[in-house]
Amino acid sequence: MRKSPAHYSDYFAELVCSNSLGSRALTSASGLLKQEMRELGSLIIKAADRNGVPAGGALAVDREAFSGFITNAVYSDPNITVECGTAAELPEEGVVIAAPGPLAEGKLAQSIKDAVGKGFLSFYDAAAPIVTGDSIDHTKAFFASRYGKGGDDYLNCPMDKERYDAFYKELIAAQTAPLRGFEDDGVFEGCMPVETMAGRGYKTLLFGPLKPVGLYARDGKRAYAVVQLRREDGAGRLYNMVGFQTHLKFGEQRRVFRMIPGLENARFVRYGVMHRNTFIASPGILNGCYELISRPGLFFAGQITGVEGYVESAASGLLAGLCAACDLTGAPRPCFGSDTAAGALSAYVSGYAGGNFQPMNINFGIIDSVSGTGKDKKELTAERALEKVRLIAKAVEPKESRP
Secondary structure (H helix, E strand, C coil): CCCCCCCCCCCCCCCCCCCEEEECCCCCHHHHHHHHHHHCCCHHHHHHHHCEECCCCEEEECHHHHHHHHHHHHHHCCCCCCCCCCCCCCCCCCCEEECCCCCCCHHHHHHHHHHHCCCEEEEEEEECCEEEHHHCCCCCCEECCHHHCCCCCEEEEEECHHHHHHHHHHHHHCCECCCCCCCCCCCCHHHCCHHHHHCCCCCCHHHCCCCCCCCCCCCCCCCCEEEEEEECCCCCCEEEECCCCCCECHHHHHHHHCCCCCCCCCCEEECCEEEEEEEECCECCECCCCEECCCCCEEECCHHHCECCHHHHHHHHHHHHHHHHHHHHCCCCCCCCCCCHHHHHHHHHHHCCCCCCCCECCCHHHCCCCCCCHHHHHHHHHHHHHHHHHHHHHHHCCHHHCC
16 A cells, blocks of 8 residues: 555554644534534544544544544444555546545546546645654643633643744744655645744734733743644643644754744654645536536545545545435435535535635635524524434434434
């Protein structure tokens, strides 16, 4: 089995960027989407719930345990046959779900290009470094969650203005890794390298990943800037540098990031990397089931469809899988609609009418909302969506599994 440039392990569903699946709250669109997936029996969300690590109001996971759980579930399912190999082309007939990931290349990429026409684009994605917990100086770092939400789940490294100034100067001057021949200078805004963000202005990081608001050190004072670290595993052996996706050379990452108070002796088990992601310009090419309009029965799933994010990618696969299963059994396909998070995401991907289609995370802006304002409006929108999804879940449940 050949890995992509971004993957390391042999497990399925490896998380190559952050280990967070976003907010748990139903008043966030990400939290609503995850709850819809729970109602539909998503294996991905089940794996996340079973292998979570403390992360305040977010659902973060022990990435190895998470991927191992999913891998074991796939191999132990008597209805699944796993064949390892390299796919060279898309099947020309039958019900198929193509989930090649955002790094499709070679003959398979050409086959996708041939199938979808000229609507085949690329953007960049970046992953943050991971350091060992025992290499962090806990006399300088402190545990806390922003505004006290959740538990004290984040390890925070505070900077005064003098330290921030020195760090900022070195960060914007640090050397980046050379781009490969198939890459260019495009940067995806939703996962921007920290050095690119810093280059946009001195205060950009202070309103982004280094914002100090809502965080107070042991002395009760607020720092000028704060770098947050999030647990990568349940035991706290590994920590992810939140918001530090980067394209710096590995040596530069060691040099510059060790300027952060508490990370002077940090041991990096994974450096930040940047890689090309590829996606289909899906409007007019895929329908609301992520099915290729010109080739009924061929579904796409994951980031290649133009969704962005772990949960969104899994949701696209869940919706495509339900529709494919209905086709095979002769049952009617479920109709989610834009009043649900899952349906709104597929509607955006299939029906965006603007002139520059770009990958999208789930957000309340694309979900049909109810009347009202603020938190109450989001709660009512979530309640309505979940009522509808529960009815869909009951309708698509296999008859033999019903009581």
